[in-house]
Amino acid sequence: MDWQAFALSLRLATATTIILLAIAVPLSALLVLGRGRWLAALEAVVTLPMVLPPTVLGFFLLVLLGPRTVIGRGITALLGHPLAFSFDGLVIGSVIYSLPFAVQPLVAGFASVDTALVDAARLLGAGPVRLVLSILVPVARRSLLAAIVLPFLHTVGEFGVVLMLGGDIPGATRTLSIVLYNQVENFDYAAADRTAAILLALSVFALAAIYSTSVNRGARRA
Amino acid sequence: MLELAFNARRGSFHLQVECRLACDWTVIFGHSGAGKSTLLRLLAGLGRARRSEPANGRVTFNGNALTDTERSLWLAPGHRYTSLVTQQPALFPHLNAAANVAYGLRGLDRTRRNARVDEMLELVGATDLAFMRPQDLSGGQAQRVALARALAPGPRLLLLDEPFSALDGTASDALLSRLQNWLREGNVQAVMATHDVTDALATSAEVLLLREGRLIAQGPAAEVLTVERERLRERLRTGNA
Numbered sequence: 001m002d003w004q005a006f007a008l009s010l011r012l013a014t015a016t017t018i019i020l021l022a023i024a025v026p027l028s029a030l031l032v033l034g035r036g037r038w039l040a041a042l043e044a045v046v047t048l049p050m051v052l053p054p055t056v057l058g059f060f061l062l063v064l065l066g067p068r069t070v071i072g073r074g075i076t077a078l079l080g081h082p083l084a085f086s087f088d089g090l091v092i093g094s095v096i097y098s099l100p101f102a103v104q105p106l107v108a109g110f111a112s113v114d115t116a117l118v119d120a121a122r123l124l125g126a127g128p129v130r131l132v133l134s135i136l137v138p139v140a141r142r143s144l145l146a147a148i149v150l151p152f153l154h155t156v157g158e159f160g161v162v163l164m165l166g167g168d169i170p171g172a173t174r175t176l177s178i179v180l181y182n183q184v185e186n187f188d189y190a191a192a193d194r195t196a197a198i199l200l201a202l203s204v205f206a207l208a209a210i211y212s213t214s215v216n217r218g219a220r221r222a
Numbered sequence: 223m224l225e226l227a228f229n230a231r232r233g234s235f236h237l238q239v240e241c242r243l244a245c246d247w248t249v250i251f252g253h254s255g256a257g258k259s260t261l262l263r264l265l266a267g268l269g270r271a272r273r274s275e276p277a278n279g280r281v282t283f284n285g286n287a288l289t290d291t292e293r294s295l296w297l298a299p300g301h302r303y304t305s306l307v308t309q310q311p312a313l314f315p316h317l318n319a320a321a322n323v324a325y326g327l328r329g330l331d332r333t334r335r336n337a338r339v340d341e342m343l344e345l346v347g348a349t350d351l352a353f354m355r356p357q358d359l360s361g362g363q364a365q366r367v368a369l370a371r372a373l374a375p376g377p378r379l380l381l382l383d384e385p386f387s388a389l390d391g392t393a394s395d396a397l398l399s400r401l402q403n404w405l406r407e408g409n410v411q412a413v414m415a416t417h418d419v420t421d422a423l424a425t426s427a428e429v430l431l432l433r434e435g436r437l438i439a440q441g442p443a444a445e446v447l448t449v450e451r452e453r454l455r456e457r458l459r460t461g462n463a
Contacts, residue, residue, distance in 0.1 A: 116312035119268050120368075124326030124375065125300030134325075138316040 001194055002179045009175040012087070013155040016094040020102040020151050023095070025144075028106035029132040033118070043107075050100040058164025061093050065165075085167050090175075093165040094158060098151035105150065109143020110136045149210045153203050224248075224379065224411060228279035230269065232260055237435040243413065245428040246406065250415040251447065252432035258415035259308075261432070262381045264289070265413070266306040267299040283379055283411075305377035307385040311368035313356035319343070319367045320352040326375035342370035345404055346397060361388030366397070373404070380405065382414040386421075395424065419450040 031043055049057055065083040066072045076082045083089035113136055121135045137144055159177040166173030168182070176199055183192040227240040237257045250258045263269040265281060267288065281289040288297050288304075299306075313322050323339045330338065343349045346366040356364060365388050372380065386394040402425070405412050416422055422429055422443055429446040431439040439446045 114312065116308070116310050117314060119299070119306075120312045120314070120371075121325070122268070122299040123266060123304070123306055124371070125328065126325075127300075135314060139314070 001191075001198070002174075002176070004171055005174050005176050005179045006198065008087075008171065008173075009156050009177075012090055012094060012158075012175060013152045015091050016098060016155045017102075017148055017152045019091065019095050020098060021148065024099065024102035024106055024147055025132065025137065028103050028110055028147075029128070029136060031103070031107050032110040032136075033128070033131075046103050047100045049097050050104075054097060054158070054160025055164055057097055058093060058161040061089075061096065061161070061165050065089055065092070084165060085169060085173060087166075087172050090162060090166045090173055093161045094155045097158065097161045098154045101150040101154050102147040105143045105146035106140070109140030109146075112143075113139045145210055149206055153206055156202060157199055223285075224265070224281070224283050224413070226265065226279065226281045228261070228264055228277065228281065230260065230264060230277035230279070232269070235260065235435060237261060237264075239430075239432070239435075239437045241430060241437055241440055243411070243428070243430075246411055247402065247425055247427045248411075248413045248430065249422045249425065249427045249443065250413060250430045250432055251417070251419070251422045251450075252415075253417050255434075256417075256432040257435040258417070258432055259383050260435075262306060262383050262413065262415055265379075266304055266381055267297055267302050268306070303376075303378040304381060305372035305375065305379075306381040306383065307365075307369050307372045308383040309365075309385065309387050311356070311361075311364035313359075313364055313367060313371070315356050318353050318355055319348065319359070319370075322356070322367055323371045323374050325371065338374055339370075342374045343367070345373065345400060346370045347400075362390075362393065365389060369397075369401070376408070378410060380410055380412040382412060384416055384418075385414075398424070419447060419454050422447055423451060423454075 027046065031039055031046075062084050063069065064071055065075060067076065067082065072082065072084075079088070083092060117135055117139065118131065121131050126134065156175075157177055158175065159181065162173065162175050162178060163181070166175075168174050168178050176195055180192055180195040180199070183189075183195060224243040225241075226243075228237065230237045235255075235257065237260050239257075239261060250261060252258050260269060264277065264279075265288075269277060278291045279289065280287065280291070283302070283304075287293070287295055288302050289295060313319070314325065317325070320339050320343070323342050324335055327335045327338055339352070340349070343352055346369050348363065348366040348370060351359060351363055351367060354363075356367075359367065365385055369385060386397060389397065402412075404410075414421075414427075425443070427443055428441065429439075429443045430437060431446050444451070
């Protein structure tokens with residue numbers, strides 16, 4: 001068992017989830033509460049990683065963050081190293097790749113909040129930030145939970161983007177999915193069994209923990 | 223004094239109202255679909271125009287413009303010193319009754335906020351409901367708490383859209399009487415929409431008669447609602463009320 005890869009996968013998923021939450025909550029609120037035709041275009045862009053093959057997304061990011069582009073050269077000058085084939089680069093790739101998995105449940109949750117509640121809060125003087133934090137998020141807390149769990153698990157099991165953007169560097173970019181791929185390629189099916197079982201158990205455990213919370217059980221009974 | 227001149231489209235519905243409301247208590251009377259709620263929402267600043275649903279006009283309250291589409295002025299709902307209580311209480315489900323009432327009291331310290339919440343709950347007869355969740359309240363109790371929440375920030379203009387529909391007649395009359403005293407003491411102007419002629423006649427209010435989005439008549443209830451009053455009297459006489 002590659003514990004280093006296991007820890008790296010968890011670290012990547014945690015960092016991705018935290019960054020995603022900070023981006024997805026205001027973005028989803030904007031998509032639900034905002035006005036203007038440009039919002040449809042924004043939603044399409046946000047959803048794009050969901051339908052784009054991960055390898056294609058990884059390739060685009062590899063080129064974008066590499067030395068061929070102004071952005072890539074700028075980042076390299078700023079950080080002192082290129083983002084491609086680094087943990088930081090993986091985090092950026094994972095955030096973009098998992099963005100729709102955080103935004104979609106939040107948009108659905110925020111949109112399902114009774115508009116009368118939103119009107120009542122506005123009448124009582126709530127600005128956009130307070131409206132989102134004190135009304136939309138608590139009322140749509142099931143969606144918030146989904147927006148945490150889905151991207152986390154999605155990132156733990158990520159393969160295409162990781163391989164294209166990060167390669168296979170032990171301790172830096174080698175995640176459990178890459179380890180599993182290597183084990184299968186080397187015909188080490190016994191080790192692959194164990195790695196796959198851990199990935200499966202992690203997913204089942206996280207989903208079971210979430211769906212057994214009082215928030216979900218209570219909401220379903222109601 | 224509230225002055226409004228408004229022309230708004232909502233889907234196929236067209237609201238066109240121009241009037242001046244100088245009384246402390248005004249009743250907008252009209253049947254379902256007459257445009258009462260749309261008018262109150264526009265006054266509250268909630269019915270902001272969309273490209274597909276244009277709204278043009280001007281609303282001033284005590285000389286201050288709340289809406290003036292010519293100047294692209296549309297004060298946000300929370301900046302109009304206006305509260306709106308609707309038939310649907312719309313209490314925040316994750317907060318208890320006291321926290322709902324306190325929601326609009328951000329500028330006060332905890333002691334003054336709690337005192338204000340207690341005062342408002344007592345006014346509407348809901349002191350014993352303070353720590354109950356909205357889902358545990360009856361329709362009438364929820365409407366009382368919603369009224370307390372709307373009054374707590376101290377509005378200068380109170381808009382009521384059939385707010386006591388879930389209360390029985392006696393409770394509704396008692397609450398209305400207490401509310402009117404409180405509004406009078408605080409010099410708060412109120413506009414109440416109703417389709418119930420008994421509600422409209424119960425107060426010595428000025429009445430706006432609204433039909434299909436147009437203002438048909440304006441004046442004392444006894445004059446404007448003569449036809450409705452006779453119809454009610456006839457129904458009471460024949461026992462069909």
